[in-house]
Amino acid sequence: MNARERIQELADRIVVLRDAYYRGSPTVADAEYDAVEDELRGLVEANPELAPDPNPLEQVGAPAVLHAPIRHSRPMLSLEKATKPEQVAAFFERFPGQPVVVMPKLDGLSLAVVYENGRLARAVTRGDGTTGDDVTKLVRALTDGIPARVDAPGRVEVRGEAVMLRSTFAAYNTDHPDKPLINPRNAAAGTLRAKDPATVAGRNLRFFAFDLYTEPDSAETDLGSALQTLGFTAADMRRCTDAEAAQAVITTIEQQRNELDYDLDGAVLRLADRDAYAAAGTRSSSPRGALAFKFAAEEKTTVLSDVVWDVGKTGKIAPVAWLEPVFVGGTTVTRATLANQEVIRARGIKIGDTVLVRRAGDVIPFVAGVLDASKRTGAEQEIVPPTVCPSCGHPLTEQGNSRELFCTNVSCPAQTVRRLIHWASRAAADIDAIGGVWIERLAETGLLEHPSDFYGLTKETLLEYDRIGEVSAARMIESIDRSRQVGLRRALIGLAIPMASEGTAARLCRAGFGSLEDVVEAGVDGLVAVEDIGPKVASSLIEHLTRLRPELERLREAGVSLDVREEDLPPVVAAGAPLAGKTVVITGSISDPRSGEKVPRPTFQRLCEKAGAAIASSVSASTDMLITGADVGAAKLTKAEKFEVEVVDQSEIWPQLIAAGIV
Ligand SMILES: NC(=O)c1ccc[n+]([C@@H]2O[C@H](COP(=O)([O-])OP(=O)(O)OC[C@H]3O[C@@H](n4cnc5c(N)ncnc54)[C@H](O)[C@@H]3O)[C@@H](O)[C@H]2O)c1
Ligand SMILES: [Zn+2]
Known part of the structure; x- marks a missing residue:
């Protein structure tokens, strides 16, 4: 390559x-x-x-789309990363004589909090760095550490990290055993996604400040004291004047990471003086006056007490390690994944072994290996893969190089529950008011077997369960009702067809299939004609969708839409399309001249596609036009010149898009 x-x-x-x-x-x-x-x-x-x-x-982050978008006064950037002491030394060498603060790199989500004439005006998430979500209402209701007023004139912008404390996280999960939060970071992000603060009551966040901009300039130039004077809890900052001292603080933070009440994934070094930090400036996606030292994923040792074989939604049987409880990566871990038989064999793992457990970020913890095989006592046991399904007793089949095991019994009870949970997941029908534990219970009592059964649930049936009250029953029903708009792409994902990925579902929509029934009718031949769909995926789709026909009918009868949605279709080329037949490359940052707002690249691409253009990612001999926005790199222009490609400023494209009625 x-x-x-x-x-x-x-x-x-x-x-x-x-x-x-x-x-x-x-x-x-x-x-x-x-x-x-x-x-x-x-x-x-x-x-x-x-x-x-x-x-x-x-690029940083992800586009903001949940609440009202707000443009940041200055971009909220990412950080340059380091993992070695030499990189810390090099950072000090860049700024001779400048004091540096070292603080924990908190693992939550960053917020910009803006005060106008002393009053809290708005709180905004990082979003894609340029535009974030307005979360003012949620922040007022749920976040400690953000004062409603500050004693400062003009405009004050404080940036920092909103985290869910580990103690809040643990207490919440004790109170909500049927819908537990996954981990503190996820919980913080989810909390600020809520439409209404009432729905996330009890999920309080804490704000730690680490950045400050004032207009007019405040006299206090030391970052930590300036934040404290304003009434903020600053991230725990220690001042250092040389690299050795900083390295020592980094090591201390790493050693303390288990005892602190918040998750952290590294340490941040930053010039202590606000003026020096501002003067250092920025690169394309990170400030020059700061550096993030990232800690290695946390590893702990514990004893592997057993291995159970778990049945997944497609019938895959995966080994799960049962461990003596161990605190790693901010939570107590008792289960970890072992992937498949090949991984067990390659890592030489036995039951009773002392194993290394690794957990990083949100990823499911996994058994990284055996600590020291020479210390075995002889009491360890081989891990023997099952030959029949632990849920239904059906004989298992082996597939692929890593010899993954599958239960092919379509009415296997364990698979049924997993498939129901999958149907309700965010990527599919998004029935967010019913958690996994409830789905399992409803399946056990025979109320749920197929996705279509969700649509037969009534408030009265749900109220018969002790722990479901009026309010939650109403929310569950409402959530089910909303999910009727699932559409072809997400329904296909929700049906959990082996080998069909989220990409497969998107490709089928773009290729012109109008409904799930259309897909079945196309047959294997019709499906392999679609770009990037191979014979195995096509056969699996046809086999399973044919089997699911009665279920598709039941979903239809329940008023569930299995038809393609506009947003999943290729753009409709407008009549008199101004860019028809042109291969176009877009570069630089694009903004709408009417509002001055920055337009995300994919949005502008789609507009150009509607105008008839084919979009290419780099300039070549077959490019017809290079559309330029602001801050264009020289390399693209040189290439355009070389291949004699027409260069057109975006400001000339917008009037054409407007004239053709595309925007
Ligand atoms: N596992 C994956 O698949 C995957 C995918 C994408 C990103 N990531 C991870 O997400 C991160 C991506 O980078 P990023 O731009 O979101 O964040 P980053 O690691 O570049 O750091 C910037 C962020 O750090 C936070 N922060 C916490 N404490 C801080 C402090 N004291 N001072 C300054 N900032 C502080 C802020 O929220 C800021 O936005 C990386 O850590 C990367 O490993 C992982
Ligand atoms: Zn089974």
């Missing part, structure tokens, strides 16, 4: 990993994600002309 292909592959992978991460379900550990970013950064430094466009390294 050449550098260009590798760069594109890494950039694509970053987009996928970030998407999962910012939706609250990361698929890899942070360190693994950071390694992908590092590789891309290295390749782009060596081959600047191959920089991907858009370049994920120049």
Whole structure:
């Protein structure tokens, strides 16, 4: 693979990993994600002309879409990362004689809190760094550490991290055993996503400040004291004047990380003097006057007491390690994943072994290996994979190189529950008012078997359960009603068809399938004609959707929409499309001239597609037009010149989009 292909592959992978991460379900550990970013950064430094466009390294966070969008006064950036003492020393060398504060890197979500003439005006999430969500109402109701007033004139902007304290998290989960929070960070993010503070009562957050901007300039230039004077709890800052002292503080923070009441994933170094920090300026996505030292994923040792085989929604049987309770990565872990038989074999794990358990970020803890096989007593037992399904007794089949085990019995009770939970999940029908524990109970009592059974539930039936009251029953029913708008793409995801991914569902919509029934009718031949759908995926879709026909009918009868939704369709090219037939590359930052608001790249792309353009990611001989926004990199322009590509400023495109009625 050449550098260009590798760069594109890494950039694509970053987009996928970030998407999962910012939706609250990361698929890899942070360190693994950071390694992908590092590789891309290295390749782009060596081959600047191959920089991907858009370049994920120049983007932060995820677009804000939940509440009202608010533009930040100045971008909320990411941080440069370090993992070695040499990098800390290099940071000090860049700023000779400047004192530095070292503080914990709190693992919550960052907020900008703005005061106008002493009054709290608004609180905004980071969002994509340029525009965030207005969470003022939620913050007023739920966040401690944000005073309603400050004693300062003009405009004051305080930035910091909103976290759920571990103690709040633990107390909440004790009170809500049927709908527990996953971890403090996820909980903080979820809390600030709520539409109404009342629905997240009891989920209080704490705000720790680490950044300050004042207009007019306040006299106090030391960051920590300036924040305290205003009445904020600053992140715990220790002042250092050389790299050794800073390294010592970093080590102390890492050692204390288990005793603190909040999650942290590293330490932040930052120039202590506000003027010096401002003068240092910024790079494309991080300030020069700060550095994040990231801690390795936490590892602990404990005893593997047993292995149970868990049945998943597609019938996959996965080994789960039962562990003696161990506190790692901010929570007590008693279960961890062992992936599959091959991983068990490769890591040589036996029951009774002392094993290393690793947990990083939100990722499910996993058994990383055996601590010291020479210390075995002989009482350890081999882990023997089952030959029949632990739930239904059906003989298992083995698939793939890692010899994953599957139960192929479609009426297997364990699979039934998993599939119901999956149907209700956010990526599918999003029945958010009914948690997994309730789904399981409703399945046990025979009320739920297929997704369509959700739509037969009534408030009266739910009220027969002791722990469901009027209010929650009403919320559950309302949530079920809303989920009737699921549509083709999300319904396909929700049906958990083996081998069909979220990408498969999106591709089928874009390829013109109008409903789930259309997909069945197309047959294997019709499906493999769709780009990127292979024969295995096609056969699996046809086999399972054919089997599910009666269920599809029941869903239809219950008023559930299985038809494609507008948002999942390819753009409709407008009549008299001004960019028809043109291959277009977009670069730089785009804004709508009518409002001056920044327009996210995907939104502008879709507008150009509606105008008939085919979008390409880099300039080549086949490019017809390069559309430029603000802050365009020189490399793109040089290439455009080389290939004699027409360069058009975005300001000339908007009037055409408006004239064609596209915007
Ligand atoms: N596992 C995955 O798949 C995956 C995917 C994407 C991102 N990530 C992780 O998410 C992070 C992405 O970077 P990012 O831009 O969101 O954050 P970052 O690591 O670059 O750090 C910036 C953020 O740190 C926070 N912060 C906490 N304490 C701070 C302090 N004392 N001073 C300054 N800032 C402080 C702020 O919220 C700020 O927005 C990385 O840690 C990365 O590993 C993981
Ligand atoms: Zn089974």
